[in-house]
Amino acid sequence: MEDRPHSFSRRWLLGALLSGAALPALAGAPARSPRPEPRPGRLSAASSSGSARPAVPSAAALVNEARLGGTVGFVVADARSGAVLESRHADTALPPGSVTKIFTTLYALDRLGPDYRFATRLIATGPVIDGRIQGDLILAGGGDPTLDTDALGDLTTSLRAKGVRGVSGRFLFDASALPPIPEIDPGQPAQAGYNPGLSGLNLNFNRVYFEWKRGAEGYSATMDARGLRYRPAVGGIDIAVVDRPAPLYTYGERGGKELWTVARGALGRGGGRWLPVRHPARYTAEVFRTLAAAQSIALPAPQPASLPGVPPGASGAGTVLASHRSAPLTEVLREMLKYSTNLTAETIGLTASAAGGTAPASLSASAAQMATWARDRYGIAAHFTDHSGLGSGTRVTAAELVRLLAAANANAPLRELLKTVRLRDARGRPIRNSPIQIRAKTGTLNFVSGLAGYVAAPGDTQLIFAILTADVPRRDALPASARERPPGGRSWLRRARHLQQELITRWSTVYAGRN
Template identity: 55%
Template sequence: MKISRREAMTGLAALGLCGGPALGQGTALRPGSAEDVIAAAQLGGEVSYVVVDARSGLVLEQRGADRGMPPASTAKTITSLYALETLGPDYRFRTRLIATGPIAGGKIQGDLVLAGGGDPTLETDALAEMAARLAAAGVRGVTGRFLVWGGAIPSAEQIADDQPVQVGYNPGISGLILNYNRVYFEWKRAAGGYALTMDARGARNVPRVYSADVGLSSRAAPLFTYARQGGKEHWTVASGSLGKAGSRWLPVRDPVAYAGDVFQTLARAQGVPLPPPKSVSTLPGGTVLVEQVSDPLPVILRAMMKHSTNVTAEAVGMTTSVARGAPAGRGASGAAMSEWLHARLGGGRARFVDHSGLGADTRISAMEMVRAVTLLGPKAGLRGLMKPFALRDAGGKVQQGQALRVDAKTGTLNFVSTLTGYMTAPDGSELAFAIFTGDVARRARAGASEQPQGGRAWISRSKVLQSALLERWGALYGG
């Protein structure tokens, strides 16, 4: 695609790369075709997008690109940029076992502290390895207490307030995160009823969980209820909803108690009996006996982008705000990221209520998203963190042998579907884009439902629309 110097400078100004306006007007739509594609999707609500030449910054096509829309999980794109600039690509999270006194006669003369460092990828098997290393260091018990600290980042019982109570993608947050703060619930029909279990399973270790329990209820609805009482998490499930057998991950609302519970079991299996875990708000000083170190930040972010893990985004974003000396509590940390983005883009109206995009009140325009992807993404290696996007045909099926290389982040909420990233056309043309679709009114009417009526079909039509727009741009601007 050949672009004149004048066109390139116009595009650079539109993206804020030279002394032009903060947000550009772009070029007009080709008559009919893009609007026909949008009309055929029959989504209702709003559809906005912008596509730019990634090298020059030229705005090639846009529709409502200045309109603030819910980004859903494409917000993780901004979180990744926020974290990489502040923490750096070499950053690793650390989970530690700290002794407040010396080891004598096989026992810590004082307390043992399990101290979280905000690692969102800590799993049961890694915690089991820490217990084994503690035993290998000669520890056989403590004279004092077993303390658990999760204060590396502020805690919250859930990420968003408008989600169904049972969804595992909306767990609690703290500086000690285990199994993405989820507990495994399994049921099997047995004589006289059901056998129900809750565990913190890993690939090699399946410790029973004592900090949470679940019971049956003969009601028809709701599917699940939840309560915290007596230092324990209590679930009930509607018995009529259970088949012969099944399982699912439920969210953990008290992550510190959960991690302490599981570690106590794992340590006991290594011959290190510990007293009941006790949560503390202040980290005691002492000697680090065992340290579990996470993968480097880009590895964590790549997995987050691929699997869209919300608690990872929140932990990474809050850790970044702490490192910047900014407010890091739920909501406040999202606002801190908003201010950071405004500073980097030279203005804007983006407003984040979290780092994962789960909160439906977050708003960012397609233009602001593309400016971030284009201006900040290359230095951060953002494209390498995104996953390949498979184009869909008119029937919603994945196309075979697509000619366009698309690396992108998807986002999905009820009646919200978003996509942002990069595209390479067959001739080598590089484009960056953001596509936001959302029927906010219909989402509000659906309420806190896992599968609202018509929701899946709506999302499917949106994905077909996204693919059609990408193919259109590849044909128009990549030839």
């Protein structure tokens, strides 16, 4: 179904705000907002000259106009006093999508501290004599979600600078810092790059680049782990182009390799896309070996450090020859919130859980630890299935989100870490010099859209809000083949995002100048 033009216009609202004109405001905070009454001394719906001006649309009217189905829940509160100004289905638990990452951010800051850095180390179990390590070389991961091919290449450069040309023993990789998890949410399409595996060793957000070109004799296909400065081929992951109408992609494993197939009709003349990696530790070690070979460092085939004969905690002993450290946690979190990277959220959440004294055995176990933390720290009874919000089993209420945001507003740097969300005009273009400033986190799943954060509006107005919209029955009814591009999904999402902006504009107008 195509969107029809919205009958409510923001032109007079934004125009009035930009011009500094006084606007009507609500005195109370009903769950369903009636037409606002003017404050004393402010303009009513009709100016003194008698010219009519449209009334501010009620929240209920905006929700009805959006035609989303399902449930729309929201809460908006005064940031200074905490007083709830408006709400709708405030205590209805809904899937928040990536808004979950707000919880993960505060959980990680609390458990790890803002200056925490992930470390990836190269450890030798023996001395370097005549260019050879007299023992094993261990690539030891610390769960770094930001490690990329360029950083891995720099580690090989550092290794060569130490005079290393080979090893007398084995090349091992240790990913035991985090449990191996083949995918975040099993319900996602196989080819979804935002749903990779994870472990204590991660590379390029655990994605591999698939590139194809059509020639006279068919398609040529390559898989690589490209960075900005390095582009090593990947040998442990293969893909085959096959003749079939559907599915577009399939995934399997055989002989220690990850195997993909893709339908020929989906490729066109040429192109590329990132595909998820299910065994990231092995992938990282294989790419390291390729990069090392380019530095004339000969390494045997990588093997996991959990092999018989390798003492427990072997990567904790020996000599560190080189290491790579991530940016401080606050910077990693800022990027995670900006780009909504699921892998980053999951590895940070798992690391935070391990720092609490109990190393989680699974993603669900770690998510349960975060739920306990939210209950004990903020009195919030949310349910989490992961740390990214990708799994649709997570549930939280708008009231709980606002409570969390209010507490964080006073005690943590969350506001500065959240990205700026800009109001847009009817053509989808950002509105320049808008008087309404929004810092928030978005959340999107099929027929799920959330937005939560802070608003600075004219008159030194400071608001905290959470908007959760979900048509869960429609989402649950999707067959697996329609989950990547569900029919009606784009139109639904446009209307949901439009509603979010309409509600924020309403609140910024109605409560302008509230002190």
